Amino acid sequence: MKICVIGLGYIGLPTAAMFANSGMKVVGVDKNIQITDSLNKGEILIEEEGLADFIKKVVSQGLLKGSNFPEEADAFIIAVPTPLKENKCADMRYVESATRSIVPFLRKGNMVILESTSPVGTVDDLMRPILEETGLCAGTDFFLGHSPERVIPGNILNELIHNNRIAGGIDAESARQISALYKSFVKGDIYETDTRTAELCKLSENTFRDINIAFANELSKLCEEFGVNVWELIEICNKHPRVHIHQPGPGVGGHCIAVDPWFIAEKNPEIAKIIRLSRVTNDGMPEFTAQRILKILKDIENPKVTILGITYKPDVDDIRESPILSLIDILKDHKIALNICDPFVKGAFDAVEDPKEAVKESDLIVLAVHHKQFKNLNFEELSKLMRTKNIFDTRNYIDAEAAQKAGFSVYLLGK
Ligand code: SAJ
Numbered sequence: 001m002k003i004c005v006i007g008l009g010y011i012g013l014p015t016a017a018m019f020a021n022s023g024m025k026v027v028g029v030d031k032n033i034q035i036t037d038s039l040n041k042g043e044i045l046i047e048e049e050g051l052a053d054f055i056k057k058v059v060s061q062g063l064l065k066g067s068n069f070p071e072e073a074d075a076f077i078i079a080v081p082t083p084l085k086e087n088k089c090a091d092m093r094y095v096e097s098a099t100r101s102i103v104p105f106l107r108k109g110n111m112v113i114l115e116s117t118s119p120v121g122t123v124d125d126l127m128r129p130i131l132e133e134t135g136l137c138a139g140t141d142f143f144l145g146h147s148p149e150r151v152i153p154g155n156i157l158n159e160l161i162h163n164n165r166i167a168g169g170i171d172a173e174s175a176r177q178i179s180a181l182y183k184s185f186v187k188g189d190i191y192e193t194d195t196r197t198a199e200l201c202k203l204s205e206n207t208f209r210d211i212n213i214a215f216a217n218e219l220s221k222l223c224e225e226f227g228v229n230v231w232e233l234i235e236i237c238n239k240h241p242r243v244h245i246h247q248p249g250p251g252v253g254g255h256c257i258a259v260d261p262w263f264i265a266e267k268n269p270e271i272a273k274i275i276r277l278s279r280v281t282n283d284g285m286p287e288f289t290a291q292r293i294l295k296i297l298k299d300i301e302n303p304k305v306t307i308l309g310i311t312y313k314p315d316v317d318d319i320r321e322s323p324i325l326s327l328i329d330i331l332k333d334h335k336i337a338l339n340i341c342d343p344f345v346k347g348a349f350d351a352v353e354d355p356k357e358a359v360k361e362s363d364l365i366v367l368a369v370h371h372k373q374f375k376n377l378n379f380e381e382l383s384k385l386m387r388t389k390n391i392f393d394t395r396n397y398i399d400a401e402a403a404q405k406a407g408f409s410v411y412l413l414g415k
Contacts, residue, residue: 001025004073004105006098008035008066010046010318011115011149012079014156017054020063022184027073028066029101036066047317047344050157069101075111075181076102079149082116084259089266090119092126099130106134111143111177117202117256118146119263123170123195138170143177145169146195148202153254154316164188168198206260207275212246213257214278217285220248220414230414231396248414250368250394251285251323253312258282258321286326289394289413294334296364296390296411304337304387306362308355309369310345317344324368343373356385363388370397379406
């Protein structure tokens with residue numbers, strides 16, 4: 001079996017390596033020459049636990065190679081980005097061009113699978129007509145469907161193997177063939193369904209999470225009014241066997257949860273009311289966080305703030321759609337001087353690695369992302385370097401008692 005994986009990002013690259021590791025011949029296709037050149041040397045440009053060694057192994061075994069163009073294969077897998085446009089609609093141009101790039105190589109008996117998270121109808125209405133320009137008929141001459149990735153950045157290799165998977169086909173045989181292909185490395189269950197259900201499943205999973213986080217964020221604002229600690233509230237509520245409230249925070253980031261709900265809402269905005277409102281609630285959290293910060297700083301002249309963490313979530317190097325970048329922009333608009341510290345993001349935003357370096361002469365530390373390096377901050381040491389000893393924890397992560405002991409005034413989001 002030969003497979004062509006188009007798009008070598010956080011999903012395409014590890015997926016290509018999984019197929020290669022199960023003994024298939026895999027061509028990884030990307031327009032970016034740097035990515036394919038590195039791949040052919042057995043190297044990668046992204047950071048993901050265990051991925052570098054895994055790629056090195058399959059490339060050196062001759063099972064995976066990089067190329068800038070597709071070629072004939074038994075199966076084509078599309079794993080390109082589907083970003084959000086300014087108007088909050090999905091930008092499908094990469095899926096469209098990836099589909100077109102397959103056309104010259106599509107043969108009878110082939111399989112085409114979309115992995116990219118996409119609005120409902122993408123396979124039927126966008127991909128199918130393009131692929132049928134070959135004169136081949138989907139379902140009769142080739143198999144077609146959607147098998148969305150569901151892995152969490154930071155644990156991708158493990159989740160690719162062990163998560164349950166969806167195999168959506170334009171007909172039952174396509175679903176069966178897709179399922180059989182992924183069984184080569186997936187140990188979780190694979191559920192066969194139609195393409196539209198598969199598309200909406202993926203969007204609904206991330207939307208469920210977004211709505212639940214919006215609820216937690218709304219509770220955190222209410223708790224500040226009620227004089228209740230939201231973190232304690234949620235912890236106790238979640239002792240109920242059927243309640244699982246998510247965690248509040250300074251916003252929702254990443255290219256999935258902050259994006260996918262819009263793919264549902266774009267088609268039927270008048271119906272998708274809760275979905276839209278949740279997005280707006282979560283997108284408003286950087287502003288809410290900034291207002292708390294400004295309140296803490298109100299009596300300090302020319303205040304200087306140290307932000308700990310700028311990635312979209314802890315222990316990853318990914319800053320895409322990070323709410324902390326919005327928070328930084330808002331604070332800059334208010335002319336607040338900022339020092340940024342993030343051990344995972346070197347170089348960007350003049351970020352330094354060491355909190356001790358970052359907090360010098362600061363009036364406030366904002367714990368924005370709960371990276372593991374920030375778990376045991378040495379407050380005694382930090383307090384000596386600061387001008388005013390304030391700390392604002394947006395994640396309920398720091399040892400508040402230790403900070404208070406070292407002379408800090410401690411503030412908590414949602415309290
Ligand atoms: N967040 C909260 N509170 C929470 C949980 C998360 O504020 O209780 C925030 C995080 O800080 C982060 C954002 O949400 O900014 C998203 O992080 P995440 O860890 O929830 O999810 P992602 O975006 O890294 O990955 C999600 C996963 N989807 C689900 O868990 C339903 C993953 O399985 C998907 O494969 C991935 O989206 C994707 O590619 O769609």
